[in-house]
Amino acid sequence: xxxxxxxxxxxxxxEGQNVTLSCEQNLNHDAMYWYRQDPxxxxxxxxxxxxxxxxxxxDIAEGYSxxxxxxxxxxxxxxSAQKNPTAFYLCASSYRDSPNNEQFFGPGTRLTVx
Amino acid sequence: AQTVTQSQPEMSVQEAxxxxxxxxxxxxxxxxxxFWYKQPPSRQMILVIRxxxxxxxxxxxxxxxxxFQKAAKSFSLKISDSQLGDTAMYFCASGTTSGTYKYxxxxxxxxxVLA
Numbered sequence: 001x002x003x004x005x006x007x008x009x010x011x012x013x014x015e016g017q018n019v020t021l022s023c024e025q026n027l028n029h030d031a032m033y034w035y036r037q038d039p040x041x042x043x044x045x046x047x048x049x050x051x052x053x054x055x056x057x058x059d060i061a062e063g064y065s066x067x068x069x070x071x072x073x074x075x076x077x078x079x080s081a082q083k084n085p086t087a088f089y090l091c092a093s094s095y096r097d098s099p100n101n102e103q104f105f106g107p108g109t110r111l112t113v114x
Numbered sequence: 115a116q117t118v119t120q121s122q123p124e125m126s127v128q129e130a131x132x133x134x135x136x137x138x139x140x141x142x143x144x145x146x147x148x149f150w151y152k153q154p155p156s157r158q159m160i161l162v163i164r165x166x167x168x169x170x171x172x173x174x175x176x177x178x179x180x181x182f183q184k185a186a187k188s189f190s191l192k193i194s195d196s197q198l199g200d201t202a203m204y205f206c207a208s209g210t211t212s213g214t215y216k217y218x219x220x221x222x223x224x225x226x227v228l229a
Contacts, residue, residue, distance in 0.1 A: 033216070040123070042205060042221040058216070090159065101209075102149075103217060105159035 002027045006091050006106035013078070013085065013113050021076045021109045023091035031096040032074035033103065036060060037088040046089075049074055050096050078111065086113045116141045118206050120220035127196045128228050134181075135191045135223045137206030147209040148182070148189045149217070154202040162204070165189065196227045 004025040013019045023032065031050050035043040045058030049068040063082025068074055074093075078085045088110050092103040117140045127133035139148065150162040165173045165182050172180050177197075181190045193200055206220040 035219075040221060042120075043207075043219040045216060045218075048216055088157065092159075102161045102164065103151075103159075108157050 004091060004093055004104055004106035006089075006109050008109060009107065011109055011111045013111060015113060016080045018077055018079050019111065021078070021089055021091075021111070023074045023076065023106060024072055025074075025091075025093045025104070025106075026072060027093055027104060028071075029093035029095055029104070030071070031094045032068070033092040033094075034058075034064075034066065034074070034076045035090045035092065037090055037108075043090065046076065085111055087111060116143075116146075116208055116210055116218045118208055118218050118220040120206055120223050122223045123221070124224045124226070126226045126228055127193075129196055129198060131196055132192060132194045133196055133225065135193075135204050135206075135225065137189045137191070137220055139187050139189060139206070139208050141187075141208060141210070143210060148180075149207040149209065150178070150180070150191045151205045151207060151219075152200075152202045153205065153222075154199075159205075163191070193225075198227050198229060201225060201227045 007022045033048040034046040044060050046064050047066040049055035055068050065077045090108050091106040094101040094103045119138045146167045148165045151159050152162045153159045163173050163175045163178050172182050177194045179192045203222045203224050205222045207217050209217050
């Protein structure tokens with residue numbers, strides 16, 4: 001079955017640690033996105049990538065980093081520089097030829113800082 | 115900059131009745147796209163309906179329809195014959211055509227369907 005997977009579902013981090021959230025898709029989509037979801041703030045774009053080996057900062061990129069070495073994978077690293085990382089993180093993908101394309105979302109990762 | 119505003123944080127509706135969720139947006143682009151996404155308690159986001167701005171006809175998907183008022187920059191979602199499974203967060207979003215494509219989301223409306 002085609003889709004997007006995110007792992008882990010729940011992640012706990014101690015202060016000062018970097019953690020990496022996994023996102024994999026087998027939909028043959030070129031574009032991939034990372035969003036952060038907080039109560040009352042909707043989805044905010046962290047990073048996005050239109051093609052392999054290229055990515056752009058979104059609205060809240062500070063304290064995060066990404067890589068796009070393979071079309072299928074777009075991991076997100078939450079660094080110790082992110083002051084308030086506790087949130088729900090959603091990965092999405094789409095075809096990149098038109099912004100009318102539907103975004104397909106993964107099931108999300110809940111990150112909690114202890 | 116593009117913005118999407120949902121002014122109703124929470125709404126409720128009786129089962130089988132009709133409810134309308136509001137969304138307004140602002141963009142300087144002449145061609146853009148609008149979406150409604152649903153996030154049920156499982157938190158899995160799924161597309162409900164989409165509208166291309168250059169199309170005057172309102173999009174419809176079964177019990178879901180939109181009222182697209184381009185001049186007013188309004189894009190509301192109507193849910194007819196509400197079902198318990200419609201209970202979810204609903205997000206309005208726009209897709210930009212400028213440069214690299216990305217999407218802007220509103221803050222969401224939490225809809226509860228009452229039995």
